[in-house]
Amino acid sequence: MIEITLVLPFALPPPELAPDLVRALQAPGLAALLSRTSANRALAADSDARALPHELWLGRAIGLCDGRRLAFAAAAMRGFGLDPAGGAWMIVNPAHIEISRTYLMMGDTRRLGLVDSHSRALFDSAKPYFDDSGHTLLYGDAHTWFMRAGAWAALDTASPDATGGMNLTDWLPQGEHALDYRKLQNEVQMLWHQHPANVEREARGWPAINSFWPWGAADAGDMPSAPFACAGSPPWLSAIAQQHGSFAGLLAGADNPALFCDGRLAEAALATDWAGWLQHMQQLDQDTFMPLLDAVTSGRAARARLVLSHRNALAEFTTSAMAQRKFWRRPTLDRLLP
Known part of the structure; x- marks a missing residue:
């Protein structure tokens, strides 16, 4: 039985x-x-x-949670046929962040209507910025990219679903390298503003992909x-x-x-x-x-x-x-x- x-x-x-x-x-x-x-x-x-x-319960059940920190990136990379060798990696989710005068809010990534052609175009435009900063970017699928974490593995990050309906200001990555992350985020946000993929998305009534969300840092040995x-x-x-x-x-x-x-x-x-x-x-x-x-x-x-x-x-x-x-x-x- x-x-x-x-x-x-x-x-x-x-x-x-x-x-x-x-x-x-x-x-x-x-x-x-x-x-x-x-x-x-x-x-x-x-x-x-x-x-x-x-998420914490499942992470602990399958051995991919260190205390209250989720360590899913390396295992997810293998699932996409990517090799996480060479240090720590993070999951990167393309995202839409709603910006107002009083709050930031990230929409549910399930509801982005993100197709592979748009995701690939945005990925290809942003990849040189990630690579030049020492955080190599790899493509998994339309919703799931991966970034070499380096020192950013120590950032205190949140899962995308944990931020749902919350003021994003309280959930942004925190730690010694948070300012470096925000700098890269700002560069990518400017790059994607009026990007042809986003112009097409907005014309079809879909939200623009105007940011990215890193989380789930894991070493190559995390299985x-x-x-x-x-x-x-x-x-x-x-x-x-x-x-x-x-x-x-x-x-x-x-x-x-x-x-x-x-x-x-x-x-x-x-x-x-x-x-x-x-x-x-x-x-x-x-x-x-x-x-x-x-x-x-x-x-x-x-x-x-x-x-x-x-x-x-x-x-x-x-x-x-x-x-x-x-x-x-x-x-x-x-x-x-x-």
């Missing part, structure tokens, strides 16, 4: 909306998994962390210590994963402990699209929670652990066939409430 761990970023509704969302949610599979458990615990987010709770699979996840995480596809496919073929991260809720949650969030949750109940419940109750899975999160907290729920026999526990979604 196998053990399954299912990580679901943003499956915990935000506390202020949880009563209304739980009342509207129809998810009997999830209700059974959450109500009839052998163990559960809730963890508040680290107030000093510059990453989301599920995942445990395999995992994912779906609906950002390209950098998909590049690290050893398996892709549906949860049902993983469940059918698993013969060892399996870890699966499903990121389908993230875009709706970051956009505060709660109608979309409910739709995704109910789809998850059909294609993920109910099959997992069946695997547990039939004995095909010895144990199942759900790791659910929102921006400020994470909760773990463990169930088994024996726990599911606790018929006196009425299935309910109340454990999604704060």
Whole structure:
């Protein structure tokens, strides 16, 4: 029998909306998994962390987290067929930053509509500036570039999703070389202003790519210590994963402990699209929670652990066939409430 761990970023509704969302949610599979458990615990987010709770949990689970610092870059590079030899590297995400008189805000990179032709053109124009500064730039895909970090590996950086909806001023890279980073950022921002790719993007109603976001510094030797699979996840995480596809496919073929991260809720949650969030949750109940419940109750899975999160907290729920026999526990979604 196998053990399954299912990580679901943003499956915990935000506390202020949880009563209304739980009342509207129809998810009997999830209700059974959450109500009839052998163990559960809730963890508040680290107030000093510059990453989301599920990112830190996953980083620690696969051995790519040093304390509260995520170290994903080298593993992601290998996933894109790039060689991270020669020191530390950082993930670089092309970004759109909204600038006003009182705040900076970075949009969700999932919603950029960034196609390869535009990304390549912007990359090619910026690469000499990175290379001349000693921070070689390499291309992974439209959303994912890589930069040789050098001394910038010591910068205290934040993951892109951690900045969602926040004043970016509080999340900019910090440390001894932060001024050097900002200098390169300013040069690239000026270069990309009125760049033909951005002119075309704005004409089509897409946001201009007016900045870049470095994070996830890692040395070449940083390798995942445990395999995992994912779906609906950002390209950098998909590049690290050893398996892709549906949860049902993983469940059918698993013969060892399996870890699966499903990121389908993230875009709706970051956009505060709660109608979309409910739709995704109910789809998850059909294609993920109910099959997992069946695997547990039939004995095909010895144990199942759900790791659910929102921006400020994470909760773990463990169930088994024996726990599911606790018929006196009425299935309910109340454990999604704060």
